[in-house]
Amino acid sequence: MTRIYVPRDSAARSVGADEVAQAIEIAAAERGVDVEIVRTGSRAMLWLETLVEVATPAGRVGYGPVAPEDVADLFVAGFLEGGDHPLRQGLIDELPWLAAQSRITFARVGIVDPLSTEDYEAHGGIAGLRRALTMSPAEICDEVTESGLRGRGGAGFPTGVKWRTVLDAASSTKYVVCNADEGDSGTFADRMLMEGDPFMLIEGMLLAGIAVGAREGFIYIRSEYPDAVVTMRAAIARAYEVGWLGPRVLGGERQFDLTVRVGAGAYICGEETAMLESIEGRRGMVRAKPPLPAIEGLFGQPTAINNVLSLVSATVVLARGAAFYRELGVGRSRGTQLFQLAGNVACGGIVETAFGLTVGEMLETFAQGTRSGRPVHAVQIGGPLGAYLPASQFDLPLDYEAFVEAGAMIGHGGIVVFDDTVDMAAQARFAMEFCAVESCGKCTPCRIGSVRGVEVIDKIVAGEDRAANIALLEDLCDLMTDGSLCAMGGLTPMPVRSVLRHFPEALHNAKDSQA
Amino acid sequence: MTLHEMPTAMTPWSKEVATELVRDHAAEPGPLLPVLHALHEAFGYIDPEAIELVAQELNISRADVYGVVTFYADFRRTPPGRVRIQVCRGEACQAVGGRGLVEHATRSLGLELGTTAPDGSVSLEEVFCLGNCALGPSVTVSGHLRGRVEPADFDRLVSDAVASGGGER
Numbered sequence: 001m002t003r004i005y006v007p008r009d010s011a012a013r014s015v016g017a018d019e020v021a022q023a024i025e026i027a028a029a030e031r032g033v034d035v036e037i038v039r040t041g042s043r044a045m046l047w048l049e050t051l052v053e054v055a056t057p058a059g060r061v062g063y064g065p066v067a068p069e070d071v072a073d074l075f076v077a078g079f080l081e082g083g084d085h086p087l088r089q090g091l092i093d094e095l096p097w098l099a100a101q102s103r104i105t106f107a108r109v110g111i112v113d114p115l116s117t118e119d120y121e122a123h124g125g126i127a128g129l130r131r132a133l134t135m136s137p138a139e140i141c142d143e144v145t146e147s148g149l150r151g152r153g154g155a156g157f158p159t160g161v162k163w164r165t166v167l168d169a170a171s172s173t174k175y176v177v178c179n180a181d182e183g184d185s186g187t188f189a190d191r192m193l194m195e196g197d198p199f200m201l202i203e204g205m206l207l208a209g210i211a212v213g214a215r216e217g218f219i220y221i222r223s224e225y226p227d228a229v230v231t232m233r234a235a236i237a238r239a240y241e242v243g244w245l246g247p248r249v250l251g252g253e254r255q256f257d258l259t260v261r262v263g264a265g266a267y268i269c270g271e272e273t274a275m276l277e278s279i280e281g282r283r284g285m286v287r288a289k290p291p292l293p294a295i296e297g298l299f300g301q302p303t304a305i306n307n308v309l310s311l312v313s314a315t316v317v318l319a320r321g322a323a324f325y326r327e328l329g330v331g332r333s334r335g336t337q338l339f340q341l342a343g344n345v346a347c348g349g350i351v352e353t354a355f356g357l358t359v360g361e362m363l364e365t366f367a368q369g370t371r372s373g374r375p376v377h378a379v380q381i382g383g384p385l386g387a388y389l390p391a392s393q394f395d396l397p398l399d400y401e402a403f404v405e406a407g408a409m410i411g412h413g414g415i416v417v418f419d420d421t422v423d424m425a426a427q428a429r430f431a432m433e434f435c436a437v438e439s440c441g442k443c444t445p446c447r448i449g450s451v452r453g454v455e456v457i458d459k460i461v462a463g464e465d466r467a468a469n470i471a472l473l474e475d476l477c478d479l480m481t482d483g484s485l486c487a488m489g490g491l492t493p494m495p496v497r498s499v500l501r502h503f504p505e506a507l508h509n510a511k512d513s514q515a
Numbered sequence: 516m517t518l519h520e521m522p523t524a525m526t527p528w529s530k531e532v533a534t535e536l537v538r539d540h541a542a543e544p545g546p547l548l549p550v551l552h553a554l555h556e557a558f559g560y561i562d563p564e565a566i567e568l569v570a571q572e573l574n575i576s577r578a579d580v581y582g583v584v585t586f587y588a589d590f591r592r593t594p595p596g597r598v599r600i601q602v603c604r605g606e607a608c609q610a611v612g613g614r615g616l617v618e619h620a621t622r623s624l625g626l627e628l629g630t631t632a633p634d635g636s637v638s639l640e641e642v643f644c645l646g647n648c649a650l651g652p653s654v655t656v657s658g659h660l661r662g663r664v665e666p667a668d669f670d671r672l673v674s675d676a677v678a679s680g681g682g683e684r
């Protein structure tokens with residue numbers, strides 16, 4: 001019997017993975033050959049989806065991108081023995097695109113059956129938890145602090161320090177909340193991890209729970225990710241069955257319960273305090289800090305809130321040690337980051353590498369140009385609140401501090417590429433429009449300023465009193481930066497200003513057509 | 516139920532069914548969103564009567580329930596079309612023709628974003644990112660995510676879904 005791997009990741013399914021799996025099943029039955037189709041996560045080489053892999057004595061051989069109508073041809077070419085075919089990509093693990101990465105958090109994604117606890121353990125899973133169970137909570141916090149791990153949700157706060165604050169807060173009830181709201185356009189690593197290796201997130205939640213002294217956790221997943229919700233819930237049910245979750249974690253004395261909560265289409269609920277409001281059953285209104293959620297969070301109790309990638313990275317830290325993790329990266333950006341190549345790219349997907357590559361290297365080595373074949377004109381990094389970078393800034397190294405210095409941010413690691421047909425004025429306008437749609441409404445500069453921003457940009461584009469309106473736009477940006485409670489209103493000016501500064505032809509020198 | 520077939524046959528509004536659904540979730544900590552999701556999944560929207568009902572059952576004010584229902588983009592207050600379409604307006608999709616696809620969708624369906632056809636066949640919604648940003652432009656049709664959708668693909672996906680009566684998921 002031959003084992004065939006077909007992704008069940010929603011991105012792969014969006015281009016026909018289910019149909020391909022079905023075609024393989026039918027073709028195999030017709031030919032009377034015995035195959036076992038294993039549905040895995042995706043290798044996150046998304047331009048190759050549907051990527052079909054076949055287990056051969058030499059290793060897993062990949063074919064992609066496969067369409068259902070290619071399947072008969074693949075059988076004729078003998079793909080079950082790794083036979084030659086125009087879609088044959090070779091041994092997957094040896095593909096340069098993958099081999100050049102350090103897949104330490106995405107180690108199992110695309111390889112294992114996401115809902116098999118046996119696969120998870122066989123591929124190194126649960127080792128971090130086992131080690132943590134031999135340590136004191138304070139030791140776990142210290143180890144994570146020592147690793148240099150910083151929050152991957154956007155703000156980059158040291159994870160171990162946050163955990164220590166929750167641990168030290170005096171309360172008999174504490175919570176761990178996983179932020180799986182992943183609202184930034186251009187990001188999908190949280191989603192792919194949850195769909196492709198859900199036990200890793202469960203292990204990360206357990207670690208955080210033990211480290212801070214919490215017995216209950218929530219994973220808040222955005223509603224736009226229905227497959228991730230289904231997979232996480234199925235994995236949690238399985239984890240209860242095998243005793244990883246429940247009253248006696250791994251047969252020990254600790255208790256941990258885990259529940260998935262689903263968002264409802266509000267970007268602002270990715271902001272941690274708005275998320276807490278949402279879980280508690282209210283409008284997603286941002287809370288003023290202090291108090292920090294670590295002191296007074298969910299239901300008023302000390303709460304550790306972490307992004308999916310922070311939590312799963314912690315399992316690597318515990319399994320392989322702080323020193324191993326720390327050795328990767330540069331300056332104060334340690335470990336690996338999951339960069340997500342999106343938009344107009346020839347090769348989109350996930351690049352997990354140590355911090356420090358430049359934007360240009362990322363684009364050349366991994367994105368390999370645009371899907372349209374036209375030149376790259378702009379790159380937006382860090383989601384809707386991130387800056388647009390022009391080609392002259394592509395030598396910027398991808399680390400937290402270098403980006404902040406350049407008036408940009410890494411955020412959750414999304415890299416969205418635009419070719420030279422992009423209308424940068426329209427992108428600046430969209431940043432304001434998005435803020436107007438998604439503002440929680442608490443601060444006037446954010447709620448009203450963004451609506452005014454759209455109007456002013458429309459006037460500038462129409463050639464109306466350009467100099468005065470550009471000055472007005474700059475003022476609005478200042479006002480939003482200074483007068484907003486959270487980064488929604490506070491950082492929306494970042495993409496707008498980056499367009500003003502780096503793409504002057506868009507607003508300053510736009511043609512005076514209708515003036 | 517498996518991952519690949521998630522039927523959610525839409526039920527017409529029923530106070531009895533709704534009451535049961537609310538009670539299923541009432542004991543959870545912070546039950547309001549789970550309750551509203553359950554109602555939305557069952558009926559396709561939040562009926563005005565549901566607001567009163569939820570307030571009573573959870574012992575909170577109607578204003579609180581109404582405030583939450585109106586805050587979140589997911590919660591419709593009128594029944595959806597038999598086929599529900601979401602078109603992504605996120606930046607990564609914009610970079611590969613997403614703006615053009617939104618225009619095409621509104622033009623070819625004759626619907627503004629956020630509206631339902633008068634005959635109840637189709638509703639068209641905007642969405643900000645579906646996590647399919649390397650394979651845009653992205654849409655969902657009756658809950659199914661589709662990537663690299665060109666205008667011609669869009670028309671085919673919609674007419675197939677309408678022909679099969681919607682409700683695939």
Ligand SMILES: Cc1cc2nc3c(=O)[nH]c(=O)nc-3n(C[C@H](O)[C@H](O)[C@H](O)COP(=O)(O)O)c2cc1C
Pocket residue numbers: 150151152153154155156157159179180181182183184267268269270271272273305306307308310311486487488
């Ligand atoms: C408007 C806004 C949206 C945010 N969206 C997300 C998100 O989708 N996912 C996330 O992990 N963090 C998001 N954050 C950051 C969170 O507030 C918080 O910093 C993070 O969850 C902390 O986890 P970490 O320390 O592991 O990064 C957002 C912040 C703001 C201001």
Ligand code: SF4
Pocket residue numbers: 268286438439440441442443444446447484485486487488489490
């Ligand atoms: S900046 Fe905007 S989103 Fe943030 S708290 Fe103020 S109004 Fe709400």
Ligand code: FES
Pocket residue numbers: 185186187603604605606607608609643644645646647648651653
């Ligand atoms: S921006 Fe459209 S799927 Fe992410």
